[in-house]
Amino acid sequence: MSHxxxxxxxxAKVFADLREKPTFWVPLLLMAVLxxxxxxxxxxxxxPAWFAEHQSAQVLLQNPEMTSAELAQMQSFMPGARTMGWIAAAGALFVIAIVFLVYAVYYLLAGKITGQAVGFRHGLALVSWSTMPMVLGSLVVIGAVLTSSPQTPLESMQLTNIDPLLVQLPMDHDWSMLAKSFSLLNFWVWFLAALGWKTWFRTGWGQALVVVLLPSIVIYGVMALFAIL
Incomplete structure (x- = not known):
């Protein structure tokens, strides 16, 4: 637990210990639960009433050609805020589990390409422990929820993201999705993952950073490309 x-x-000390006995359940569960x-x-x-209106406004913003009848029909099928909460919470657990597993497989394949002996447990340990800064992001959201108006969008609670921390872009802005998705905690996560790779396999920072940053470069690069186009 001291980890x-x-x-x-x-x-560095934590990753040195994990090199011999890779564990992942504690950080994975903590991240998922929070x-x-x-x-x-x-x-x-x-x-709830404000949330329903907010949802409808966002739909109209993305689909301005939608008629009132179509919007009313859509609203009849939309779950309420409380139901949405349970759905979203379960979805968050599922998504985190899938993302961590995908990253573990990625590190496994990266090890084969770079000639490093990366087992699946090591890959899962690396992604689980390096993602610990994101736990702080969840705590920030909890604090924001408890201190903000009940008529505040969820994206406005993500105070470690570029939007809303540095900019506040409308939902229909070309760069809105990227700004609302990019957390400044990513830099901390990348550093920890690269440190773990460097510590385990005694590589230079160059290889460690390339391995760690490649997925994010692809993901955020695609988002930036969509914003540009």
């Missing part, structure tokens, strides 16, 4: 503190204070809790808490405290 939960030392990953922030002495990450993400689900922050999501559920938002939907349990948001003003």
């Amino acid at each position: 939960l503190i030392n990953i922030f204070l002495e990450p 993400t689900a809790v922050s999501t559920l808490l938002y939907f349990m405290t948001v003003d």
Whole structure:
């Protein structure tokens, strides 16, 4: 359990220990539970009537050609805020599990390409422990939910993201999705993952950073390309 503190204070020591005995359940479950809790808490405290109007406004913003009849029909099938909370919380658990598994497989394949002996457990441990800064992001969301108006969009609670921390872009802005998706905590996560790779396989920072950053470059690069086009 000391790793939960030392990953922030002495990450190199943590990864040195994990090289011999890779573990992942504690950080994985902590990340999944706090993400689900922050999501559920938002939907349990948001003003249901306002949330329904907000959803409709966002749909119209993305589909301005939609008629009133079509919007009314869509609203009849949309779940309420409370129901949406349970759906979103369960979805968060599922998504985190899938993302972590995909990254573990990626590190496994990256190890084969670079000639490093990366087992699946090591890959899962690397992604789980390096993602610990995102736990702080979930705590920030929880704090924002508890102190903000019940008529506040969920994306406005993500105070570690470029939007709303540095800019506030309308939903129909070309760069809105990227700004609302990119957390400044990513830099911390990337550093920890690269440090873990470097510590385990005694490589230089160059290989470690290339391996760690490649998926994010692809993901955010595609989002930037869509924004440009």
